[in-house]
Amino acid sequence: MIRMILLTVTLLYSCMFMQIARAENSDVLYVRITQTPAVVSVVATLGSKQKRFRVPHPVNSIHSDFKTLWKKLDEWEVTAQDVAQLNRYEEGLLRPMAHLLDQAEQIHFVLDQTTIDYALGLIPYRNKPLFLQYPISYSLNDVSVTADGFYSASWRGLSIADPTADPDNASALLPEFFPKSRSYQMADVSLSQFKAFRKQDVLLLSLHGVRDQLNGAMDFNAATLTDRDLKHFGAQLIYLDSCQMGSAYNFIQTLRAYDNRFLIAPLFSNEAGDSSSATIQGFFSQLKLGHSPAQAMYQVRRQLFERYRKSDGVNAAYWKAFPFRVYQQL
Incomplete structure (x- = not known):
């Protein structure tokens, strides 16, 4: 299934003109x-x-x-x-x-x-x-926006996936972009093990999420992960393939207090697999090409919108291509 995702997205990118926006x-x-x-x-x-x-x-x-x-x-x-x-x-x-x-x-x-x-x-x-x-x-605060590339092959990364949230196991692609990364299935990681992981540069979680008013949380086996449970990672880039986390105000603010620089998360409930898998693959591919996070997501959104407009119709293209936001926290 992972090879299918790689092939599909690679073909998609190779068939489209790639304009790299360089905003000062x-x-x-x-x-x-x-x-x-x-x-x-x-x-x-x-x-x-x-x-x-x-x-x-x-x-x-x-x-x-x-x-x-x-x-x-x-x-x-x-x-x-x-x-x-x-x-x-x-x-x-x-x-x-x-x-x-x-x-x-x-x-x-x-x-x-x-x-x-x-x-x-x-x-x-x-x-x-x-x-x-x-x-x-x-x-959510004043920042000085960077248009610089945000990628290093030497960064350490960690991905953990709930197979019902990530049926394509797209999160396991992280080592393709950051060789010093490790990938796990959620069932193989206890809560105590999760809290014992050392600092990471990149954190990718594919878990079921929900927003409650201004707060947000993610299901993790029989437990619940909140913003506080991510503090020890000190991750520069956090990618949450988890519903509604991109509109959980307090959750986002707390991560900023933990020196998180970029947060990628969906505004609303994103799809399990398919478009979300393609977004993971596409986003990190674009980072590796030298794009900033905002530019990377821009390229992916345009390409996915065109893809799903043709295959599923324009209505579906909106909710499949649009959900993920890029927050520059610092």
Whole structure:
């Protein structure tokens, strides 16, 4: 099955033009979105240029629209019509900063507790969703975005997979990219063994996850893993192939406090296998080619969207290609 994943993704990449976006820090558009009970405010900054404005829609309406969209994504019921209906936010959120968008090579959203699960990358800009036009990264605090490659063959890595969350065993591909890595099946690792693992540079977990309000947790045999259980790894790059972990605000903030630099995790419930397996393979392949994490995910999303649009239809392509976010934590 692993060889099938490698062959499928390799063929996909070889058949498509690979444009490597090289954004300098001055080419990154920082978009801070803050929601209060009265208004949604935006501060957009590109180099020395800045635009401040308020989204001209009622806060309750904005909140309801994006909560409904998240639920449809989470249940894999999102349609092209749902995405098209986000056009109103092109006018209210994107058009006021269009002069900055048109000069940017990457978008970085800074979110708060109320906006963390807003699927901003789906908003169409000039008839195409943002995530198909730009590398996109996120944070919950101010950071200086890097567009540098983020890869070293000397890094130590660890992957652990629940076979029901990773039926293709895609997580076992990690040593293909980081030779000093080890891969385990979840059943072969006790909780005490998990807590005894030494520091790792890269951590890849394919486990069932769930968000509860602002918190998140993952099933691990008969136990539950929380953010605190990842502290001892001190991992620079954490990839969670675990549902909803990319919208668990407190979970993400805690990992940042543990000096996690990049977190890759799905906004909503991602697929077990298939598109998630292809995302794992594609993401680490792109890192090895020299892309930054945001650029790597951008390449993978575009390619998977086109692949699933042709094979499964455009509705499925959205929830299969879109789920994983890149958080730059530091």
